Amino acid sequence: MTIEITGSAQWEAWQAKVLPPVERVADGLWSIPVPIPDNPLRYVLVYALECREGLVLVDAGWDDDVSWQALTDGIRTIGAHITDVRAVLVTHHHPDHLGLAGRVREASGAWVALHTLDAAVARPGLSPEERSEDIRSHLELHGIPGDEARRTVDLLDVGRALQSPAPDVLLEDGEEIRLPGLELKTIWTPGHSPGHSCFYQPDRRLLFSGDHVLPRITPQIAVYSQTAGDPLADFLRSLERLETFEVDEVLPAHEYRFGRLDRRLADMTRHHIERLAELRAAARETPGRTAWELSARLAWSRPWESFDATSRRFAMAETIAHLVLLENRGELRRGADRPVRWYPAATI
Known part of the structure; x- marks a missing residue:
């Protein structure tokens, strides 16, 4: 439409x-x-x-x-x-x-x-140093390697967001x-x-x-x-x-x-339904992957290899949002280890 x-x-x-x-x-x-x-x-x-x-x-x-x-x-x-x-x-x-x-x-x-x-x-009441550490820890928690996580945080203008x-x-x-x-x-x-x-x-x-x-x-x-x-x-x-x-x-x-707001609402809803199905299939095909690893397996508007560090951070954050919804629906589960790995609910 x-x-x-x-x-x-x-x-x-x-x-x-x-x-x-x-x-x-x-x-x-x-x-x-x-x-x-x-x-x-x-x-x-x-x-x-x-x-x-x-x-x-x-x-x-x-x-x-x-x-x-x-x-x-x-x-x-x-x-x-x-x-x-x-x-x-x-x-x-x-x-x-x-x-x-x-x-x-x-x-x-x-x-x-x-x-x-x-x-x-x-x-949020955090210092720039505390905010940077919080972001770095989150990135590593979801599978970004330590060196790349640090480089990604270094690119952020944390101070602007806190002001x-x-x-x-x-x-x-x-x-x-x-x-x-x-x-x-x-x-x-x-x-x-x-x-x-x-x-x-x-x-x-x-x-x-x-x-x-x-x-x-x-x-x-x-x-x-x-x-x-x-x-x-x-x-x-x-x-x-x-x-x-x-x-x-x-x-x-x-x-x-x-x-024609109605058409746009329908298109946007369909986009997320399709992305959820794609991610569900990827998690079932290769259980135990991190959000970082799953992000690399999804279809984006351009090849994953062409993404810079900031784009990969954004993409992984979107992937986690879809994983959380699937988790709350009881379709996926996250493991207890660090970094967080994702499994079909029936396998844990």
Whole structure:
């Protein structure tokens, strides 16, 4: 099934691998692309909504001087100024969404809103050294050899993640966000992050989907050292929940705007069902493999051998998320040794 592309200029820019234009989406609603330096996603689509008191932003962008310039220039393009921003609604805590919120607050006095669960994750109370050791131990636990685990951690900008701006307002599921002339509803959609939230504008049937629903790729659903619970199960339930909302257009944080949300939800669900079947078969064919070893046996968008250390870390984290769901369904079991090895449930 195919979606309906509604952001034609954004789609054309994506194909051409250039930054899309600042674009008027509807009366009082603008899309402002903010670049992410050295990242294959290229940019975050920040949405600016007019209210009678000024502007409300959905997401803020990566904390970098180039990104800040693009955001402030974009706001000037629509005839406003950064000081007009009254609120920043952040879909989730990842630095390409939350990062610039602190600068926006300093420049304008705006309040920053984030779901309660993501506020806790964004500021975990660890030193950079403690966080690095925690990540390294997790990588080795799931099968990455010690030398590669250390090299992988050395590539991470741990300090940036620990310096995320703290929100002023903590959001909960179903919370109504009301400003003069503007109303939005918070929809808690965990999976990509514990507190990921979409924002729904019912009078226009618009969904600001963050990273939860994108038109071309599926968001990363992963288990890292600080991940609790079963994020893939949460994500699949969140997809089902969105089926109950009447949505004419989806405004994602990356790529381009689209319609036919129902088709995209079905495609994303099918992708994970197929990945679960692939992983289940791999674990049964070669019992006792680590998540690292199983990751190398799965079909990715490009050969495993071409992945750099960061891409392999991401891939393994996704594999663990699928293993956890299969474990919770009683289909797979993990052994007690270190590194963790996975077996069909009936063999242990």
